[in-house]
Structures are given as structure tokens and as C-alpha cells.
Amino acid sequence: MTAMVTIATTELKRLFRSPLAWSILGIIQFILALIFFKLVDEFIYTIQPKAAGLDNAPGVTETLVVAVYLWAGMILLAVMPLLTMRSIAEERANKTFVLLRSSPLSTTDIVLGKFLALIGFILILVGMISLMPLSLALGTSLDFGHSLIAALGLFLLLSSFAAAGLFISAISPQPTIAALASFGFLFFLLVLYIAGKSQTEGSELFVYLSHFGHFLSFLKGIFDSADLIYYCLFIIGFLVLTIRKLDNERLG
Amino acid sequence: MTQQVLVQATNLQRRFGANTVVNDLSITLHQGEVLGLLGPNGAGKSTTMQMLTGNLAPTQGKILIADIDLLDSPKEAKQHIGYLPENPPLYQDMTVYETLLYCAKLRGVARNKRKAQIDTAIQRCHLEDVRKRLIANLSKGYKQRVGIAQAILHEPSVIILDEPTSGLDPIQIKKIRILIRELGDDHSVILSTHRLPEVKMICDKVQIIDAGTTVFKDSLQALENNVSQVIVSFANKVSLDNIRALTEVEDVAQDDQSYILTAKSDLQALIDQLCQTSVEKGWKVAEISPLKKSLESIFLNLVHKDSGGN
Structure with missing residues (x-):
């Protein structure tokens, strides 16, 4: 337990030693700020005048806040693999994994420690992104419950990215391959959602399997325990696979 | 007085696909002995050491470290091992002191002993001047010494060093040899090298490996007298x-x-x-x-x- 926390804090600290973490935070914030600005602009000049006369018109949370989180989820699909590739594949390539391997730690300690470090980074990321929609609270009234659920959805989505990325990092010989394969896998799940929602031959199963469908229901402001369980199973599943993979390596 | 057997590896075998790298290799090491593992390139020295430290599973065979089975209870057995692999496993973005502190925590060194043990390791490996420097900025020799420092940090009973003196200057080689000799007095040390004089200077026992099997095994004392x-x-x-x-x-x-x-x-x-x-x-x-x-x-x-x- 303490070893796990030691690994997690050290990994997180190391992440912020590298320019990678800072560039990711900076670039994501910059892109989302541009998108946010455009969305606010659109809301004020096109949506608001149209919605003025309607009953039950979509509010600022529904149109604006949710859109920011959706964009964040899409962009981070391409960015999270860059973080997860460091976790195991890069350590292997740099031959530093031996340090953890020959220390008296269980594989579970190592994997969970690394996952917790990623969770720490995700929390920072979601916190930073949430500042933008929250800033609207200065000028208008926000649906905080809805915003919170959307933020939780993003957090769960990114955690699932991290778990899947960690597993792919464990099976990849090289960091670049790990990043590419993780991106491919995450993108595949997105395509699965798009295919499932297809007008001609939709598939409920595809939509259910894809992590994006569950994310969207969070964005709608619905907290369904089935979605939460989906993410928990997804995360636990990939973490167990990672532990098994690394244990198998040790046992030959 | 019979000393405790600290390393007992029997009939180790390791295959990579169809390639048998280590075959039927046994190693026994008592407390207070320094064993030199000799062999030409590709003889299986590093593979053997990886197996002894739990980084690689043997295809066959059994490894006991201080009477604990390394494969059954790796966590307990690894507590007794300090390992310096071929490439010192150091994070480039940490300082020397941070690295050693991290290692001390990972190896479960008690909080109140950490500082003293890190200081001892730093002093033993002559790292006083670089304790606040980033690993990335150190020369190869210094990295090697930090690698040795992390291996002896938690005072393990078995220290396994893969070519400990590679990349060091002659003065450092001398100091590290003296250090290994000192460590050999109360710990057990296994080191691999291809420098024969080094074996003569610091080892009690020598085991020559070729093509994955032991071709010679004796104490240096017997070698002298024989x-x-x-x-x-x-x-x-x-x-x-x-x-x-x-x-x-x-x-x-x-x-x-x-x-x-x-x-x-x-x-x-x-x-x-x-x-x-x-x-x-x-x-x-x-x-x-x-x-x-x-x-x-x-x-x-x-x-x-x-x-x-x-």
C-alpha cells in the first residue's frame, strides 16, 4: 500500500519534471479556450435569440458547458496515449523498469501505483478544463449538478483511456508503438459508437461497448449507475490484464 | 563454522524460443563470499543474474534467496537482494538524492533509518559531490556509481552486480573493488566481469560459464594451491x-x-x-x-x- 503511494507520487512528480505534462496542459487549455470562446460567441449571437421565444429552451449548461467537455474528451483521446506510453513501455526502453522489478514490490503495487499517478494527472486536467465553464457562473446561472456530472463523465472517460493505455503500454516493446496502438484502440471504440449509431444499420451492442456512448449519457446530465459500472469494469478489466501480463513475464 | 547459504540456485534453465541461453546451471553462495561469474560475451551471465534477481523467470529450476523461494514469494525474497543490472536503472529526471530516497522507500527502509542509510551509500560510492545533480547530467562513471549505491542502499544480504566496474576510471575501479571486498565480508556478492585480474583481486570463488553451462567452478584458494x-x-x-x-x-x-x-x-x-x-x-x-x-x-x-x- 505505501509502496503503491510512493510509486504514484514519484511518477506524478517525475511527470511534471518533464516538459510533456506542461505542454499537454498548456496546449489543451489553449485549444479548448479557443473552442470555448467560439461557443460563447455562438451562444450569444445565434442560439440565445432563437431560444428566447421557446418553451423549455436549452440553457447555457446544456449547450455550452457540455460542448466543452465533449471537445475535451475528443482531443484527449489523442493525448492520453502519450502519457500512458511513458508508464511502462518507455521505462522498458530506458531499462529503468528493472528498478521496480527488482525491488520488493508486487506487480499490483507497480501497476496501481502507475495508474494512480495517471489519475492524479487526469484530476488536474479535468480541474483545469472545468475552470472555463465555471467562469460562466460569474455572469449567468449554471446548472451545477449537470456540470458536475459532465465533469465526472470526463474523468471516468479519461480514466478508462488511462487503464487501456497502461495495458497497451505493458504489451508494447516501444513507447511510440504503445502510443500509436493506444490511440488506435481508443479511436476504434469511438468508431464503434459511430457505427452503432448509423442511420441504416445501427447496433445497440456497438453503442453499449463503446466508452463514448456512456460518456454522452453523463454529458446529458444523467447519472446512470450502469454507466458508472461500465467504466469501473472497463478500468478494472484492463488493470487486471496489465498485472497478469507483467506477472506472466516474470513467471515465464 | 558453517556460514549460512544465501543463494541456492539449482538446475537453472532459460530458453528464448528455441534458443537455450542458460542450461542446467547451479550456483551456491554462502554468507561472506564473493563469487565471480566469468564468461565470454553471450555466455549467459546477464541472463543468469536477471533470473537470480527475479527479473526473468527461469524456464526450469529453483532459486532460494536466504531460504526463501524467489518464484513463490518474490516480494519477501527481493527484500534480500540488491541488483545492479548492465545498465544502471536510473530515472534521468531525478537527482541522485531523490533517486536514492525513492529506492529506500521502495525497499521498505524504515523512515528513521532512511537518511543514515542513504548517507552511507553516498559516502561508500563517493557521490558526495553530485548528490543534488540530475542523473541526466552525470557522466557514465557517476551513473554507474549511483547504480551501485542503489544496490547496496537497503543493506541486502545478497548483492548482485553485473559488470560493476565498467565505465569507471582506474582510480574509481580501485575504490569500487575495495568497496566490493568490504561488502563481501558481511554480505554475499555475485559479480560478473570479463576482467580476470578483477576476479583474482576480489573474489573468493570463481565460476566460469560458457554457452549457458558451468565449465569451471572452484575457490580461488584451491586454484592457488592446486x-x-x-x-x-x-x-x-x-x-x-x-x-x-x-x-x-x-x-x-x-x-x-x-x-x-x-x-x-x-x-x-x-x-x-x-x-x-x-x-x-x-x-x-x-x-x-x-x-x-x-x-x-x-x-x-x-x-x-x-x-x-x-
Whole structure:
């Protein structure tokens, strides 16, 4: 337990030693700020005048806040693999994994420690992104419950990215391959959602399997325990696979 | 006094696909011994060390570290191991002190002992000047020393060093050799090297590995004492048959003008008999010298023979 926390804090600290973490935070914030600005602009000049006369018109949370989180989820699909590739594949390539391997730690300690470090980074990321929609609270009234659920959805989505990325990092010989394969896998799940929602031959199963469908229901402001369980199973599943993979390596 | 057996590896085998890298290798090491693992490149030294430290599973065989099975309870067994792999496993973006602190935490060094133990390791590996420097900015020799420091940090009973002196300057090599010798007094050390003089200087036991199997295994003490041959050369002509007739001679080999005699039991008896017979028969002895088997000759002989034979 303490070893796990030691690994997690050290990994997180190391992440912020590298320019990678800072560039990711900076670039994501910059892109989302541009998108946010455009969305606010659109809301004020096109949506608001149209919605003025309607009953039950979509509010600022529904149109604006949710859109920011959706964009964040899409962009981070391409960015999270860059973080997860460091976790195991890069350590292997740099031959530093031996340090953890020959220390008296269980594989579970190592994997969970690394996952917790990623969770720490995700929390920072979601916190930073949430500042933008929250800033609207200065000028208008926000649906905080809805915003919170959307933020939780993003957090769960990114955690699932991290778990899947960690597993792919464990099976990849090289960091670049790990990043590419993780991106491919995450993108595949997105395509699965798009295919499932297809007008001609939709598939409920595809939509259910894809992590994006569950994310969207969070964005709608619905907290369904089935979605939460989906993410928990997804995360636990990939973490167990990672532990098994690394244990198998040790046992030959 | 019998010392505790700290490393007991029996019949280790490791295959990579169809390639058997280590085959039927056994290692036994007592407390307070320094074992030198010798072998040409690709003999399986590093693979053996990876298996002994739990980084690689043997395909077959059993490893006991301080009587704990490494495969069954890796966590407990690894508590007793300090390992320096071929490439020091250091994070480039941490400082020397941070690295050692991280290692101390990972190896479960008690909070109140951490500082003292890190200081000891820093002092033993002469890292005082670089404790606040980033690993990325250190020279290879310093990295190597940080690698050794992390291996001895938690005072493990078994220290496994893969080519500990590679990349060091001669002064550092000397200091590290002295350090390993010191460590060998109360810990057990296994080190691999291809520098033969190093083995002579610091090891108690030597094990030569070639193509994954042990081809020679002995203590250096025995190696020193184990002299059973003598070189003799004569100023006049003495035929091979005459020498073969000596009762104390087990075997004779002719090498140009001189003979290499192998004693049946006692070398001194052979020399005595040889001198006596020489006087009686009028052989003019030009040289008698005991033939010490040097580590070099054993190494070259064993390894050369194998690679030449194939």
C-alpha cells in the first residue's frame, strides 16, 4: 500500500519534471479556450435569440458547458496515449523498469501505483478544463449538478483511456508503438459508437461497448449507475490484464 | 563454522524460443563470499543474474534467496537482494538524492533509518559531490556509481552486480573493488566481469560459464594451491621413455625441449624422485618449475576449446 503511494507520487512528480505534462496542459487549455470562446460567441449571437421565444429552451449548461467537455474528451483521446506510453513501455526502453522489478514490490503495487499517478494527472486536467465553464457562473446561472456530472463523465472517460493505455503500454516493446496502438484502440471504440449509431444499420451492442456512448449519457446530465459500472469494469478489466501480463513475464 | 547459504540456485534453465541461453546451471553462495561469474560475451551471465534477481523467470529450476523461494514469494525474497543490472536503472529526471530516497522507500527502509542509510551509500560510492545533480547530467562513471549505491542502499544480504566496474576510471575501479571486498565480508556478492585480474583481486570463488553451462567452478584458494604439474628441461638429451619410467609420473607431455610432468599424487615426491634420478643417471637438469594454473590459462583453455570445437 505505501509502496503503491510512493510509486504514484514519484511518477506524478517525475511527470511534471518533464516538459510533456506542461505542454499537454498548456496546449489543451489553449485549444479548448479557443473552442470555448467560439461557443460563447455562438451562444450569444445565434442560439440565445432563437431560444428566447421557446418553451423549455436549452440553457447555457446544456449547450455550452457540455460542448466543452465533449471537445475535451475528443482531443484527449489523442493525448492520453502519450502519457500512458511513458508508464511502462518507455521505462522498458530506458531499462529503468528493472528498478521496480527488482525491488520488493508486487506487480499490483507497480501497476496501481502507475495508474494512480495517471489519475492524479487526469484530476488536474479535468480541474483545469472545468475552470472555463465555471467562469460562466460569474455572469449567468449554471446548472451545477449537470456540470458536475459532465465533469465526472470526463474523468471516468479519461480514466478508462488511462487503464487501456497502461495495458497497451505493458504489451508494447516501444513507447511510440504503445502510443500509436493506444490511440488506435481508443479511436476504434469511438468508431464503434459511430457505427452503432448509423442511420441504416445501427447496433445497440456497438453503442453499449463503446466508452463514448456512456460518456454522452453523463454529458446529458444523467447519472446512470450502469454507466458508472461500465467504466469501473472497463478500468478494472484492463488493470487486471496489465498485472497478469507483467506477472506472466516474470513467471515465464 | 558453517556460514549460512544465501543463494541456492539449482538446475537453472532459460530458453528464448528455441534458443537455450542458460542450461542446467547451479550456483551456491554462502554468507561472506564473493563469487565471480566469468564468461565470454553471450555466455549467459546477464541472463543468469536477471533470473537470480527475479527479473526473468527461469524456464526450469529453483532459486532460494536466504531460504526463501524467489518464484513463490518474490516480494519477501527481493527484500534480500540488491541488483545492479548492465545498465544502471536510473530515472534521468531525478537527482541522485531523490533517486536514492525513492529506492529506500521502495525497499521498505524504515523512515528513521532512511537518511543514515542513504548517507552511507553516498559516502561508500563517493557521490558526495553530485548528490543534488540530475542523473541526466552525470557522466557514465557517476551513473554507474549511483547504480551501485542503489544496490547496496537497503543493506541486502545478497548483492548482485553485473559488470560493476565498467565505465569507471582506474582510480574509481580501485575504490569500487575495495568497496566490493568490504561488502563481501558481511554480505554475499555475485559479480560478473570479463576482467580476470578483477576476479583474482576480489573474489573468493570463481565460476566460469560458457554457452549457458558451468565449465569451471572452484575457490580461488584451491586454484592457488592446486599445482600438480612441473616443467622440466634438460641440458642434454633425455628421452621421453626414460622419464615415463619414473614411478611418480602420471603423465608426460613434451613441449619442444621441455617436458610437462603430472604428478601421480604428490608433486614434491615427483620432484624429489626426478632430482635423485637425474643425479644417478647423469641428466643435466636445466630447469624445474611448478606449473601454476592461472585463471587466464584455465579460462582460455576452457572457453577456447569450446568455441574452437564447434
